[in-house]
Amino acid sequence: MSNRSVALVTGSSRGIGKAIALQLAKNGMDVAINYHSNDEKAQQVCSEIEQYGVNAIACKADVSSPEQVEAMLEKVEQELGSVSVLVNNAGLLKDNYLMMMSESQWDSVLDTNLKGAFLTSQLAIKNMIRARAGAILNIVSISGLVGTEGQANYAASKGGLIALTRSMSKELARYNIRVNAIAPGFISTEMIGQMKESIIEEQRKKVPLKRFGEAEEVGKLAGFMVSDDNSYMTGQTIVMDGGLSV
Ligand code: NAP
Numbered sequence: 001m002s003n004r005s006v007a008l009v010t011g012s013s014r015g016i017g018k019a020i021a022l023q024l025a026k027n028g029m030d031v032a033i034n035y036h037s038n039d040e041k042a043q044q045v046c047s048e049i050e051q052y053g054v055n056a057i058a059c060k061a062d063v064s065s066p067e068q069v070e071a072m073l074e075k076v077e078q079e080l081g082s083v084s085v086l087v088n089n090a091g092l093l094k095d096n097y098l099m100m101m102s103e104s105q106w107d108s109v110l111d112t113n114l115k116g117a118f119l120t121s122q123l124a125i126k127n128m129i130r131a132r133a134g135a136i137l138n139i140v141s142i143s144g145l146v147g148t149e150g151q152a153n154y155a156a157s158k159g160g161l162i163a164l165t166r167s168m169s170k171e172l173a174r175y176n177i178r179v180n181a182i183a184p185g186f187i188s189t190e191m192i193g194q195m196k197e198s199i200i201e202e203q204r205k206k207v208p209l210k211r212f213g214e215a216e217e218v219g220k221l222a223g224f225m226v227s228d229d230n231s232y233m234t235g236q237t238i239v240m241d242g243g244l245s246v
Pocket of ligand 1: 036
């Protein structure tokens with residue numbers, strides 16, 4: 001076990017989570033890569049991370065399952081050490097208009113995007129409280145601020161996570177644990193690939209900077225937000241959307 005800081009990034013086998021994990025490794029942290037199903041991609045991310053001279057482990061766990069989250073935290077503790085940086089990034093979309101939304105579409109999105117962050121944070125803070133140090137970053141979405149139509153489940157999950165960020169920041173500040181969020185707009189990942197091409201083009205035109213963001217751009221901001229350079233910010237949600245929500 002090294003004496004480097006240990007970061008756990010949920011949903012980091014691809015997309016924004018992967019970019020954040022790579023950035024944290026570049027910044028000198030050992031990183032635990034959580035994922036749901038894609039073993040191969042998670043292992044690839046670990047190999048990329050090890051090229052920065054730090055340690056990486058892959059942790060398969062559904063963040064909506066209390067048992068799996070508990071086993072994941074134990075594995076990270078044993079193999080890398082206590083988590084001092086947690087990034088709650090795992091998330092999914094199950095878009096539908098409210099009138100047609102099924103209970104399972106609602107539940108799966110709320111369970112992964114919101115309950116997952118609750119379960120993971122609740123266990124990860126135990127050691128942070130003992131250490132009187134830590135940083136938690138929640139990846140939300142502008143959908144949780146503006147309430148995108150056709151995304152009632154997703155918007156509610158991200159709006160809930162913004163509120164959770166604020167509550168956690170107040171409860172945990174006394175232990176020197178900072179809790180913040182990033183609200184990305186459209187970022188080019190597989191998640192966006194689930195949208196229709198015509199909708200993607202329409203949305204791209206609406207972005208003042210006239211392009212979607214790259215996962216690495218979110219990664220760089222995340223690296224700063226959990227670092228000691230950002231020591232006086234807590235409870236905040238920083239929007240990164242090319243100006244879309246302005
Ligand atoms: P993505 O490319 O679809 O990747 C999702 C990641 O989450 C994968 O690593 C996936 O693992 C993991 N995951 C999904 N369900 C999980 C579960 N139950 N337990 C553990 N891991 C799980 O998504 P992305 O675009 O990078 O999005 C990452 C985060 O940013 C999400 O919270 C999303 O809501 C948010 N966000 C994205 C955008 C955007 O435009 N892309 C905008 C705003 C906010 P597997 O590979 O194993 O399936």
